[in-house]
Amino acid sequence: MKQHSPRSGVTRRAVLSAAASIPLLSLPQIRTNSWAQGIDPLPSWNNELAKQTIIAFVQATVDSSKPTFVPPEARIATFDQDGTLWVEHPMYSQVVYCLERVPVLVKQKPQLQEREPFKTVLSGNHEAIAKLPLHELEKVLFATLTGMTTDKFKSEVEGWLKTAKHPRWKRPYTELTYQPMQEVLRYLRANSYKTYIVTGGGQDFVREYSQQVYGIPPEQVIGSAAGVTYGYGDDGKPILTKEPKLLLNDNDAGKPEGIHLMIGRRPYAAVGNSTGYRQMLEYTWAGAGPRLAMLVLHDDDKREYAYGPAQGLSDTKVGTFTQELYDEAKNKGWTIISMKNDWNRIFAFEAAGSRALQ
Amino acid sequence: MKQHSPRSGVTRRAVLSAAASIPLLSLPQIRTNSWAQGIDPLPSWNNELAKQTIIAFVQATVDSSKPTFVPPEARIATFDQDGTLWVEHPMYSQVVYCLERVPVLVKQKPQLQEREPFKTVLSGNHEAIAKLPLHELEKVLFATLTGMTTDKFKSEVEGWLKTAKHPRWKRPYTELTYQPMQEVLRYLRANSYKTYIVTGGGQDFVREYSQQVYGIPPEQVIGSAAGVTYGYGDDGKPILTKEPKLLLNDNDAGKPEGIHLMIGRRPYAAVGNSTGYRQMLEYTWAGAGPRLAMLVLHDDDKREYAYGPAQGLSDTKVGTFTQELYDEAKNKGWTIISMKNDWNRIFAFEAAGSRALQ
Numbered sequence: 057m058k059q060h061s062p063r064s065g066v067t068r069r070a071v072l073s074a075a076a077s078i079p080l081l082s083l084p085q086i087r088t089n090s091w092a093q094g095i096d097p098l099p100s101w102n103n104e105l106a107k108q109t110i111i112a113f114v115q116a117t118v119d120s121s122k123p124t125f126v127p128p129e130a131r132i133a134t135f136d137q138d139g140t141l142w143v144e145h146p147m148y149s150q151v152v153y154c155l156e157r158v159p160v161l162v163k164q165k166p167q168l169q170e171r172e173p174f175k176t177v178l179s180g181n182h183e184a185i186a187k188l189p190l191h192e193l194e195k196v197l198f199a200t201l202t203g204m205t206t207d208k209f210k211s212e213v214e215g216w217l218k219t220a221k222h223p224r225w226k227r228p229y230t231e232l233t234y235q236p237m238q239e240v241l242r243y244l245r246a247n248s249y250k251t252y253i254v255t256g257g258g259q260d261f262v263r264e265y266s267q268q269v270y271g272i273p274p275e276q277v278i279g280s281a282a283g284v285t286y287g288y289g290d291d292g293k294p295i296l297t298k299e300p301k302l303l304l305n306d307n308d309a310g311k312p313e314g315i316h317l318m319i320g321r322r323p324y325a326a327v328g329n330s331t332g333y334r335q336m337l338e339y340t341w342a343g344a345g346p347r348l349a350m351l352v353l354h355d356d357d358k359r360e361y362a363y364g365p366a367q368g369l370s371d372t373k374v375g376t377f378t379q380e381l382y383d384e385a386k387n388k389g390w391t392i393i394s395m396k397n398d399w400n401r402i403f404a405f406e407a408a409g410s411r412a413l414q
Numbered sequence: 415m416k417q418h419s420p421r422s423g424v425t426r427r428a429v430l431s432a433a434a435s436i437p438l439l440s441l442p443q444i445r446t447n448s449w450a451q452g453i454d455p456l457p458s459w460n461n462e463l464a465k466q467t468i469i470a471f472v473q474a475t476v477d478s479s480k481p482t483f484v485p486p487e488a489r490i491a492t493f494d495q496d497g498t499l500w501v502e503h504p505m506y507s508q509v510v511y512c513l514e515r516v517p518v519l520v521k522q523k524p525q526l527q528e529r530e531p532f533k534t535v536l537s538g539n540h541e542a543i544a545k546l547p548l549h550e551l552e553k554v555l556f557a558t559l560t561g562m563t564t565d566k567f568k569s570e571v572e573g574w575l576k577t578a579k580h581p582r583w584k585r586p587y588t589e590l591t592y593q594p595m596q597e598v599l600r601y602l603r604a605n606s607y608k609t610y611i612v613t614g615g616g617q618d619f620v621r622e623y624s625q626q627v628y629g630i631p632p633e634q635v636i637g638s639a640a641g642v643t644y645g646y647g648d649d650g651k652p653i654l655t656k657e658p659k660l661l662l663n664d665n666d667a668g669k670p671e672g673i674h675l676m677i678g679r680r681p682y683a684a685v686g687n688s689t690g691y692r693q694m695l696e697y698t699w700a701g702a703g704p705r706l707a708m709l710v711l712h713d714d715d716k717r718e719y720a721y722g723p724a725q726g727l728s729d730t731k732v733g734t735f736t737q738e739l740y741d742e743a744k745n746k747g748w749t750i751i752s753m754k755n756d757w758n759r760i761f762a763f764e765a766a767g768s769r770a771l772q
Contacts, residue, residue: 129631206674250633263678273487274678275608275633284674286667286693294697296674303661303675309644316564316642316654317661318676320621320632335644339652 057113058347058389097243099408100236100401106350106393110240113348117324118247124346126324128248133325133348134278134315134336135241137255137262140329140352141270143222143232145361150257151193152229153216155185157200168199201258202282202298205289209298213264227405230269235406236399237327237352241270244325252323254315255279256307256332260298278318280306311336324348327393330364330377337390349390353377356396415471416705416747455601457766458594458759464708464751468598471706475682476605482704484682486606491683491706492636492673492694493599495613495620498687498710499628501580501590503719508615509551510587511574513543515558526557559616560640560656563647567656571622585763588627593764594757595685595710599628602683610681612673613637614665614690618656636676638664669694682706685751688722688735695748707748711735714754717764 101107116124117131138144158177161168168174173192176184188196201209222232241251251272255262259279266272283303284296306314312335315323325348326333326340337349354363354377364377385392393399401408459465474482475489496502516535519526526532531550534542546554559567580590599609609630613620617637624630641661642654664672670693673681683706684691684698695707712721712735722735743750751757759766 129625259675260678267487275676277678281675284671286670286697294670294693294700296670296697312644312652312654313642317617317639318633320618320635335652339644339654342652 057109057116057391058341058345058349097246098236098239100239100399102398102400104394104398106391106398109391110243110348110350113325113346114243114247114249116346126345130321130324131244131247131249132252132319132321132323133244133249134252134254134323134327134340135237136328136330136333136336137253138257138329139354140327141233141237141241141253142229143360145354145363146223148257149220149222149229150261151197152220153213153261154197154200156216156220157212158196161199174199197258198282198300201261202300204298206260206284206296206298209260210264213261217265225403230265231405232403233269234352234399235401235404238270238404240327241272245271249325250276252315252319253277253279254306254311254326254336258282259304259306278304278306278314280304280310307332309335312339315339326350327352329354331381332376334381334384337385341388341390349385349388350393351377351381351385351390352393353382353395355394356399356402359402360395415467415474415749416699416703416707455604456594456597458597458757460756460758462752462756464749464756467708467749468601468706471683471704472601472605472607474704484703488679488682489602489605489607490610490677490679490681491602491607492610492612492681492685492698493595494686494688494691494694495611496615497712498685499591499595499599499611500587501718503712503721504581506615507578507580507587508619509555510578511571511619512554512558514574514578515570516554519557532557555616556640556658559619560658562656564618564642564654564656567618568622571619575623583761588623589763590761591627592710592753592757593759593762596628596762598685599630603629607683608634610673610677611635611637612664612669612684612694616640617662617664636662636664636672638662638668665690667693670697673697684708685710687712689739690734692739692742695743699746699748707743707746708751709735709739709743709748710751711740711753713752714757714760717760718753 098107098110101110116122117126119125135141138148142149155177158174162174162178169178173188173195176188177196179185204212217228217230220229221227222229225232244251251270253262253266253270253272253276255277257279259277259281262279263274263277266274266277280302281304283299283301285299287295287297289295304310304314304317308331311333315336322343323336323340324343324346326336327350328337329352333351337351341347341349353365354361356362365379365382382392395402456465456468459468474480475484477483493499496506500507513535516532520532520536527536531546531553534546535554537543562570575586575588578587579585580587583590602609609628611620611624611628611630611634613635615637617635617639620637621632621635624632624635638660639662641657641659643657645653645655647653662668662672662675666689669691673694680701681694681698682701682704684694685708686695687710691709695709699705699707711723712719714720723737723740740750753760
């Protein structure tokens with residue numbers, strides 16, 4: 057968390073940098089203000105630095121007697137989804153959706169059956185599918201996510217969400233959200249923060265379940281977006297058709313650019329888990345006053361997965377959380393969330409406190 | 415206002431069409447529910463059909479015992495700005511802003527001084543300026559609205575808003591909002607509607623004052639938008655630069671397209687005042703259940719201006735409310751708001767009830 061400082065310029069940056077490496081409020085004070093009342097807003101978090109930083113940030117920004125106060129209407133918090141709010145391994149759920157749509161698509165357009173990459177996808181050969189280069193995978197994404205009305209897309213995704221299950225937990229993807237992050241979302245909203253999802257995934261896809269799964273309405277989901285075209289159906293009724301044209305690539309620099317387009321102001325808090333979120337965190341952190349910038353580190357190979365700097369794994373298609381980003385985060389004073397050490401519970405369906413450190 | 419009907423298909427359309435031409439609730443009932451308590455939510459409106467339709471729509475959608483009930487999270491209302499929420503004559507205020515920025519721009523880039531359309535703008539010849547073709551005017555817009563950081567743009571607009579005055583009323587543009595529409599915005603919000611501005615004007619421009627002037631936060635302003643590019647300033651701090659590239663042309667079909675991009679769901683209420691809003695009103699009206707679609711008719715040449723079908727004026731650059739749109743609206747059962755007959759007061763600075771019909 058970054059503190060407010062009346063200084064400006066280079067000196068201010070140095071002060072901020074130093075200040076960022078220590079918690080804003082001393083621990084006893086946090087306990088008095090919040091926990092003494094018997095209400096722990098983040099029960100699935102162990103009492104480590106990450107939890108303390110989140111609570112200190114909220115307390116600093118909602119107390120109107122403090123110079124760090126942030127007016128309620130300016131309280132914007134942005135969250136990545138895949139790997140930050142829910143499981144992204146072994147594959148982004150939206151990619152699973154697209155691959156599983158291919159048989160239906162081929163039934164409608166049989167000419168695709170012998171064409172790559174559809175042929176490989178239909179083969180069911182997981183190894184070959186995993187090796188598809190990005191530009192081939194994109195063909196599958198465009199073919200299954202565009203070329204239909206927004207209403208048709210909506211009903212297809214709704215149907216899939218009801219039946220699709222994660223291969224490891226055999227549960228719907230929508231149950232694989234991280235309980236500690238759900239608590240952070242609720243805690244922020246209880247303190248008048250507007251919570252947003254800012255995802256590299258498809259905006260229309262995530263909007264189908266964001267309200268139900270995260271309590272985040274469609275208009276607070278920013279993602280990669282295909283353009284739509286307004287027209288009229290056979291019955292003369294207005295329709296919107298999803299076009300195979302990327303209007304917003306919500307990755308890397310596209311994240312702050314998308315935030316400007318959709319929100320029009322800088323977030324006070326931002327959480328991600330990969331290099332694709334570096335710019336969003338930088339942009340958030342560079343604002344005046346208190347800021348919260350966090351990265352989720354996947355370092356729990358027992359309860360979830362371990363990849364990124366925790367395991368030296370950066371060759372995976374998802375979760376490209378590099379050692380370089382880890383070092384940048386540490387240098388800047390961003391908060392690293394260790395799933396292994398910071399979270400005593402990962403999913404709501406697990407027993408509470410399944411891994412309490414204290 | 416359109417009523418909910420459990421029927422579907424062609425029959426349902428016919429029923430809706432017929433139902434739309436009569437007020438949903440009988441007048442005595444409206445009076446009992448709302449006015450008998452001594453609280454008139456729309457005091458600047460005469461008790462005519464438009465006012466009754468707005469009140470009937472809200473009452474029908476917020477009463478959970480009715481089949482026309484709309485859940486709070488789905489209550490979206492979209493409003494045009496120019497000519498609907500504030501004065502657009504003799505020129506859109508944003509165009510005035512751009513023209514008034516030209517001398518400053520030429521000081522920074524003297525080579526523009528002898529180039530068209532800048533030369534004409536600098537001449538101050540109102541007639542010649544008014545005759546500039548659209549593609550020439552666009553050069554002025556791009557030159558004055560893009561090519562700078564979002565922070566620089568913000569401070570320029572803020573400065574202008576403090577000093578600029580409308581030529582007729584000699585008041586800041588921000589005081590020239592229509593009091594009756596401010597009441598509708600507040601009335602809808604008091605009933606859990608999320609109010610949006612959907613404007614052909616510049617998104618970043620309107621966002622500078624939307625909160626203060628209309629109580630609408632920046633993220634609830636959708637407008638024509640230039641793309642921004644993320645980068646770093648000389649001090650290494652992240653910056654967003656406004657690019658001369660139109661990302662969203664928020665006119666005509668661009669309005670429902672922009673609504674899908676930014677909100678992701680169909681509005682229940684929509685208000686505009688020109689042909690550029692036809693698609694937004696169609697899209698809103700085509701949804702199931704109760705819908706409100708309204709057009710502001712400028713027919714008061716004494717207190718404001720008269721143009722469009724009221725005066726047969728369609729050759730003006732603003733307010734292209736054609737006879738054709740008027741007829742379509744009447745046929746579909748959309749509500750026409752007559753400034754002359756429906757509003758007893760136009761601006762907040764006027765005496766209340768300056769034109770009460772009863």
